[in-house]
Amino acid sequence: MGRYVARRLVQFIPVILGTLFLLHVLSVLTIQIVGDPVRALFGENAPPEAILEQLRANYNLDDDCLEQTGNPCVRLFVDRLAQYASGDFGINFRGRSVAELFVERFPVTVRLTVIALVFETVVGIFLGVMAGLRKDKLVDNFVRFSTVLLIAFPVFVFGTLAQLFIGLELGLPLRDSERAPEWLGQMLTVTYNPEFPWLSLMLPGLVLGAFSLAAIARLTRTSLIENLRSDYVRTARAKGLTSSRTVGVHTLRNSLIPVVTYIGIDIGLLLGGALVTEGIFNIPGVGQLVFLAIQANDTPVILGVVTILTVVFLVANLLVDILYAALDPRIRYE
Amino acid sequence: MSDFLAAQDSAGHEHAQPRSDQNRSLWGDVRYELMRNPVFWVSSVLVLVILSMAFAPQLWAETSPTARGACRLENARVEPSAAHPFGYTNAGCDMWSSLVYGTGKSVIVAILVTIGTVIVGVTLGTVAGYVGGFADTVISRVTDIFFGLPFILGALVFLAIFPDRNVWTLTAVLTMFGWTSLTRVMRGSVISTKQKDYVDAARALGATNFFIIRKHILANSIAPVIVLATIGLGAYISAEATLTFLGVGYQRPTVSWGLLVAEGQNLALAGFWHLLVLPCAFIVVTVLSFILLGDALRDALDPRAR
Numbered sequence: 001m002g003r004y005v006a007r008r009l010v011q012f013i014p015v016i017l018g019t020l021f022l023l024h025v026l027s028v029l030t031i032q033i034v035g036d037p038v039r040a041l042f043g044e045n046a047p048p049e050a051i052l053e054q055l056r057a058n059y060n061l062d063d064d065c066l067e068q069t070g071n072p073c074v075r076l077f078v079d080r081l082a083q084y085a086s087g088d089f090g091i092n093f094r095g096r097s098v099a100e101l102f103v104e105r106f107p108v109t110v111r112l113t114v115i116a117l118v119f120e121t122v123v124g125i126f127l128g129v130m131a132g133l134r135k136d137k138l139v140d141n142f143v144r145f146s147t148v149l150l151i152a153f154p155v156f157v158f159g160t161l162a163q164l165f166i167g168l169e170l171g172l173p174l175r176d177s178e179r180a181p182e183w184l185g186q187m188l189t190v191t192y193n194p195e196f197p198w199l200s201l202m203l204p205g206l207v208l209g210a211f212s213l214a215a216i217a218r219l220t221r222t223s224l225i226e227n228l229r230s231d232y233v234r235t236a237r238a239k240g241l242t243s244s245r246t247v248g249v250h251t252l253r254n255s256l257i258p259v260v261t262y263i264g265i266d267i268g269l270l271l272g273g274a275l276v277t278e279g280i281f282n283i284p285g286v287g288q289l290v291f292l293a294i295q296a297n298d299t300p301v302i303l304g305v306v307t308i309l310t311v312v313f314l315v316a317n318l319l320v321d322i323l324y325a326a327l328d329p330r331i332r333y334e
Numbered sequence: 335m336s337d338f339l340a341a342q343d344s345a346g347h348e349h350a351q352p353r354s355d356q357n358r359s360l361w362g363d364v365r366y367e368l369m370r371n372p373v374f375w376v377s378s379v380l381v382l383v384i385l386s387m388a389f390a391p392q393l394w395a396e397t398s399p400t401a402r403g404a405c406r407l408e409n410a411r412v413e414p415s416a417a418h419p420f421g422y423t424n425a426g427c428d429m430w431s432s433l434v435y436g437t438g439k440s441v442i443v444a445i446l447v448t449i450g451t452v453i454v455g456v457t458l459g460t461v462a463g464y465v466g467g468f469a470d471t472v473i474s475r476v477t478d479i480f481f482g483l484p485f486i487l488g489a490l491v492f493l494a495i496f497p498d499r500n501v502w503t504l505t506a507v508l509t510m511f512g513w514t515s516l517t518r519v520m521r522g523s524v525i526s527t528k529q530k531d532y533v534d535a536a537r538a539l540g541a542t543n544f545f546i547i548r549k550h551i552l553a554n555s556i557a558p559v560i561v562l563a564t565i566g567l568g569a570y571i572s573a574e575a576t577l578t579f580l581g582v583g584y585q586r587p588t589v590s591w592g593l594l595v596a597e598g599q600n601l602a603l604a605g606f607w608h609l610l611v612l613p614c615a616f617i618v619v620t621v622l623s624f625i626l627l628g629d630a631l632r633d634a635l636d637p638r639a640r
Contacts, residue, residue: 019482023491026510030495037495051359148629152622154572156579156592157614158597164610168603190603272486276576280599294494294581302494306487316483 004325006185008318018312020084023310024077027303032069037060037299059090059300089298089304098304101289109285111198112277113270117263120213125259127213128220132255133247135225143221147214156275159207163190165282167203192283204281208273212266216259223255248299257328264320268313360554367634374630380623381448387434390442395431399589404428419610429608432589433616435465439590440620443504444570448563450509451516456559458513458550459520463555464528464547471518480514486576493582503585507568519562523555530554557635561628568624574618591617 031037039046047053049284056062060080065073083089089098130145171188174180186199193200227233229253236246271287278287286305293301368374387394396405405427416422420429462473488511496503505596528551529534536546578592585595591613598609 015478015482018475022479023483023488026492027495030492034496149622152568152598152618152625154576154617154621156576156595157617160595160602160610161614163599164602164607266485268487272484275486275490276580279580290490292346294490297494299495302491306491309487310483313484322604 001325002162005322008051008321012190012314016311019310020081020307020316021077023240023307025072028066028073028076029070031061031066032071036066037297047176050283055123064186076103082282086306089308090300092293092301093298098301099308101307102305105284106285107291108192108197108276108283109278111199112205112208112274112283112285113267114223115201116209116212116270119206120209120216121259121263124213125256126221127217128226129252130222132221133230140221141184147217150210150214153210155208155211155216156280158210159204161326162186162203162207163280191281201283204283208270211273212269214264215266219258221256223258224251226256227251253327257324260320260324260327264317267316267320271309271313364634369631371630371633373626374634377623377626377630381627382620384437384441384620384623387437389438391434391438394582395428395434397428397431398435399423399427400433400435400587404431411601411609413606414531414608415548420612423594423600424609429612432441432594433591436589436591436594437616437620439501439584439588440571440574443501443508443574444567445620446501446505447508447570449510450505451513451566452520452559452563454509454513455516455520456556460524460547461549462517463521463524464543464551470521474521477514480511483511485511486573487579490580490582493577499585504577508573512570516559516562516566519558520555524551527551527555529560549603561632561635564630564631565625568621568628571624572617572621576636
């Protein structure tokens with residue numbers, strides 16, 4: 001196990017450097033092609049050149065290589081890496097540090113993501129197991145049908161519809177009513193409410209986790225069905241083990257391996273989805289930061305936050321990979 | 335996001351009928367399977383309807399919402415009625431024709447991105463899988479690096495820097511972040527085809543590598559790519575609409591589904607539900623049709639099912 005973790009850590013370094021370099025090259029290339037974002041900020045009314053120069057210097061956009069199309073600006077990348085290492089992810093167009101803004105808002109996003117992850121794994125695995133054990137029966141058909149439907153709902157479609165029908169049409173009467181408990185009304189809310197830091201994130205969290213819930217249910221179902229046909233399950237049954245032990249201990253543990261892999265990929269999806277859900281439900285998290293930055297054309301914030309989120313995603317993926325080895329001995333000895 | 339879809343659901347279909355005609359070719363088998371599958375018929379009819387809306391919207395709606403005089407502000411937000419079952423948009427345009435004319439914007443990007451990712455994915459996947467060695471290492475590592483950027487976040491950064499975005503910029507950016515899963519699938523598929531006896535036989539008979547790839551490898555390893563690309567079409571429609579909704583996709587005055595949803599979101603809370611629900615319904619039905627078509631194709635193409 002120790003050797004596996006060490007090897008995985010060594011492999012991690014080129015991937016994270018490569019990904020950051022990719023982000024850098026693509027952004028540099030875009031700036032080289034379309035012109036720098038500072039100029040775009042002012043539209044047709046150009047301010048004096050001196051002010052532009054000053055702004056470019058503030059946002060690290062004054063490097064000469066940004067004018068040479070095709071130049072990957074390796075030196076700028078090294079500078080940026082050094083800045084990232086010291087916790088400097090740039091400043092926004094109002095002069096605030098992106099890292100500071102990020103840290104301020106990150107806890108809300110973590111809560112939202114945790115709700116989504118717990119919801120999607122618990123319900124997803126449960127539905128997958130129900131469907132897998134009763135293949136081609138009513139439950140199975142229901143799960144298969146509803147998961148295909150869920151996958152066809154993009155997060156923003158599901159989010160806006162849930163806000164309208166659940167948050168407003170269903171939740172508003174509950175919040176106004178004297179008799180309904182307060183927590184129920186707050187759970188089905190249209191926006192984030194800082195007085196209920198967990199409850200008012202319930203609906204957005206469920207929206208965020210819905211797509212992956214469907215994915216996890218389908219993955220669990222497929223791999224459970226495949227494993228139930230394997231020899232070791234037949235042996236376990238022949239030994240006279242109860243069916244709850246055969247399924248619960250022998251089959252489920254093996255069937256969950258692809259699910260764990262999926263959760264690793266899923267964190268990236270959730271971070272992208274959090275942007276949409278936080279925008280819709282007005283949640284003051286990291287996603288909303290990007291959402292607002294897009295509307296304000298604040299490129300440094302977008303680039304800075306996406307860089308941090310990419311690192312978060314890669315680290316989370318690394319942890320999932322290590323967890324994965326704990327679950328599947330074959331990987332450790334590979 | 336269509337990555338996992340390719341890998342699953344093969345276990346559900348081991349009850350496939352034994353072949354009645356032993357002489358059918360692989361693709362003959364596929365056609366036979368598809369013909370018997372009602373899901374295939376329903377989804378392909380829907381896909382045909384969507385494609386006709388995309389390429390010939392005038393067949394479905396008389397006037398384009400961008401035509402002069404097509405929108406009248408006094409009709410703004412008028413709710414559905416018998417004469418106009420879809421009501422009017424916020425700008426007073428007919429909702430039905432806005433939705434029909436918006437189809438093309440989403441579908442054409444999705445088709446172009448799918449073509450682009452298939453070309454890149456098949457080429458790189460074949461090279462990595464067939465040549466192996468150093469080429470494989472390089473391609474696989476580059477794929478890993480691209481995979482490290484979450485799709486929506488990566489696309490967003492570059493689209494945000496572009497001052498004006500159109501079909502081509504959207505296509506370029508989505509292709510750039512979309513080719514990885516197809517490359518991985520193609521690589522795996524080529525590696526397993528390469529080990530087949532008929533490839534050895536062809537080589538023993540003196541076939542060149544180019545001939546083997548063209549005649550044997552491509553034809554026998556393309557199936558999972560077709561499935562993934564079909565599902566991908568739906569996923570790209572959804573991705574385009576998401577990016578447009580976030581404000582980094584199409585911009586006004588273009589008519590597009592993502593923009594209609596963005597516009598309808600707040601107005602729906604104010605009571606104009608049709609402004610939100612109708613564009614959402616169009617998006618969901620379109621994405622669903624492509625996913626179902628992909629599912630039907632997988633059921634037919636998956637050799638484990640037979």
